[in-house]
Amino acid sequence: MKEYRFIGKPTPRKDALDIVTGRTKFINDLTIPNMLYGKVLRSPLPHALIKSIDTAEAMRLPGVKAVHTYKDVPDWMGGLPLHVRVLDNKVRYVGDAVALIAAETEDIGEDALRLIKVEYEPLPAVYDVEEAMQPGAPQLYEQFPGNILPQGIPAFGPHSLQEVVIGDVEKGREEADFIVEGTYAYENIPNPLPPESPGVIAAWEGTDTLTVWSASQGPHMIKVSLQRRMGSINLHSIGNPVGASYGSKYMSWQYVLPAAALAKATGRPVKFCYGRSEHLAAFTVRLGSRIHGKVGMKKNGDVTFLSGDWLVNTGAFSETSQAMVAVGCGEAQLMLRCPNWSLKPKVVCTNRTASGQIRGFGGQELKCALLPLLTMAMEKAGIDPVDFFKRNYVKPGDGYYWRDGNWWVCRGTDYTKAIEQGAGTFGWKDKWKGWLKPTSVKGVKQRGVGVGVHGNADVGEDVSEAYVRLDPNGTATIYSGLAEHGTGQRSNICKMVAEILQLPLDRVSVTPNDSRVNPYEMGPVGSRGTYAIGSAVIAAAEDAKRQLFELIAPKFKVKAEDLETEDGMVYVKGKAGTKIPWIKAMGYDRTVMGRGRFEPDFALPNFMMIFTEVEVDTETGKVDLIRVVGATDVGQIIDPPGITNQLNGCLGSAGIDTALFEETVIDTRLGRIMNPNMIDYKWRTFSELPEMEHVILETPFPSHRFHAVGVGEIATAPGPSAVLMAVSNAIGVRIHDYPLTPDKVLSALGKITTAKRRAK
Amino acid sequence: MTPTHENPSHPTLTLTVNGKTHSFLLGEGSHEVPPSHTLAQTLRERLGLTGTKISCDHGACGCCTVLMDGKAVLSCMLLTVECEGKEITTIEGLGNPVTGAIDPLQQSFIDHTAFQCGFCTPGIIMSAKALLNENPSSTRDEVKEALSGNFCRCITHYHVLDAVMAAAQKGGK
Incomplete structure (x- = not known):
């Protein structure tokens, strides 16, 4: 195996000193001048229509700057397909948003919540995935009969995976030595429970430019996915260190859109961070998963068929559940070589807090x-x-x-x-x-x-782009929208670039996570950090190195491929005795920018x-x-x-x-x-x-x-x-x-x- | 400025944080400390010491741990008014104030990559520091017990134990 200078060696995380000294600024550690605090009134009922809502008293409380209800909140939507309003005249789970408040302090905001008077017309609620599909069951959304969400995930392309149907299950049944069947479930809907609850600060410049600071795991995708839903505004997304996410904080509309609405209404920056109980009761949990299935097996352990209904309880809405079903269906096949499949999923809404990624x-x-x-x-x-x-x-x-x-x-x-x-x-x-x-x-x-x-x-899923800029002083800067959510991946891409350019690790850094600065980045989801994100960064570093050598080759009167670099010095291969620093070769008034892009590969x-x-x-x-x-x-x-x-x-x-x-x-x-x-x-x-x-x-x-x-x-x-x-x-x-x-x-x-x- | 403690209509509060003494007016005004403030809120919102984290806000997770007169306490469970005259040390106050060098325990966390997301790290370091203050040669089991009130969801526990034990063997100093 090849011996590397940095790869495979333990090196201190680049952010280590800030973390151990408490200097790392997580989202709730930031304040912006003139900032207000957002609060959400949440439903005490699992399913109800709002008959009346009176916010007059809350508005009169000194320090309250804006109150939104379903009557006046911007009509921005979440969900796949878009089906969830920021506030609606119907609530669908205990904890559903009923009203938004912006106030000078958190305490005033909390007090104001108690002054909003809401009259509800309770509706019957349903929690069990199969009861929800029965005729006559309470319906969460008129457009989804039987509470069954439509299939299809545009982001996965026109033929996104909806089920696993392969071969001939009947044939598999005939070939089986044993057939077992049963209903099994994983429905304890645990919470990933990152120590930092979701949070955001939103601030508008004029009416068409929104800046969002957040603890998102995929900050660049806030720009890509939300600016369209908000009427083609320009959204600047700034990612902060993430106090862990485990996937959950990738889904961001539930906290970004309310903060953006309040910031718009008040003309001031608004911070909205979930409280801990709010996080546990009204943010996302795992999918509920139940299978009525049959499996056929031979005596030697070969599986002859697998058939079944996979019933997926997504709670009050879905933004990613269909995508999770698609990936789950793929992963089942990785585990099981089986010629005959009929695994049919359904994603179903019920009256509890939503499931998410x-x-x-x-x-x-x-x-x-x-x-x-x-x-x-x-x-x-x-x-x-x-x-x-x-x-x-x-x-x-x-x-x-x-x-x-x-x-x-x-x-x-x-x-x-x-x-x-x-x-x-x-x-x-x-x-x-x-x-x-x-x-x-x-x-x-x-x-x-x-x-x-x-x-x-998924190690090669989705697109990443990156730039690597070389400065004459012998430093490299990685332009990447990669969030640091605990894996150390922002340090690891520095190791990769340091290895390619043979620079000391402290001469390689990553730009702040700002969508105005960095190119497209899907984010560190799945296990794509090393392969997908890493490959984009590596390609950018290789491109920068190639450009540097092309620039310098004439000075040495050699071809670019004859050059080598180490510690910010360039030399001709085999002649390490004669080295010149980048600055001498490049001049002080030039930078070199390499570009990299990774294209998906699911093999x-x-x-x-x-x-x-x-x-x-x-x-x-x-x-x-x-x-x-x-x-x-x-x-x-x-x-x-x-x-x-x-x-x-x-x-x-x-x-x-x-x-x-x-x-x-x-x-x-x-x-x-x-x-x-x-x-x-x-x-x-x-x-x-x-x-x-x-x-x-x-x-x-x-x-x-x-x-x-x-x-x-x-x-x-x-x-x-x-x-x-x-x-x-x-x-x-x-x-x-x-x-x-x-x-x-x-x-x-x-x-x-x-x-x-x-x-x- | 008039010393505020001479004005009986403005009760004051004195806190020593990281060796520096602060006097606060008690009250609901924007520059005052409300009697309902927890120590965690005062540290974060009045002194800008945001290294102390609030996570559960319930006394369960240890993210807000600071030292009070050398002992680990949960700053989300203490009212600031209860801390009158106490010496508080936060994560920002570890290390040598003269040289700026970090505490050997902090260095050991760096050396062992004893964090992932890092959100719970300040609280864990403060709990470990309190233990090593009391018992510089703690055993691994004693460290586990002392940290049993500190939540870490990334599961960095194993590296944390290695980091604290390495510092403990150096005498926790």
């Missing part, structure tokens, strides 16, 4: 419901799940339909070695005793093991396998996660501590722990979320960490400058179903109702008669 993007939600069904078939066939995944995970030459509806053939890595080494490190052969068999029993403590797998062909799936060991206390029903081993192959590690951080993230951000204790609990009598705070919403603490280890192979990836692929996003997705398998094995009883809280475990063991019925 979260790390795992449809694939985690699908897999968590699909895996229990598949494991039933594996059990019948007596197949070891590690062998099953090894046999079935996509390999170079295998094909699949991806989100654009096109058939792609894998050109990536064969992950068999990663699976084998992961299993070896975990000690799978010793710990696996067969289906529903504990690994060990010591008194009331029973241990079991489980495994899950996930992969995504390169990444891979993550998670092995888990749990210990169940059969007396109390408590499940402890004892050990986690992750296995992947990333081609080339860019930043060693960065990748272990990312993979350790498998526990949090609505990942593995959604199988154990994370859930958003809705009281279906009132439609209210019962745990919108960080005491009642459970999260893992420092004192309950499992042992954690990762096997990260570096088999050079065929087509990247440094032979690397991204993997961070998928760390969470294989975990929950692996835990389900481990607990079932530990107690010898199938259990699949996420999360596996003690009441459910004791119920499965027959020690208590009824587990509490949980809201869906």
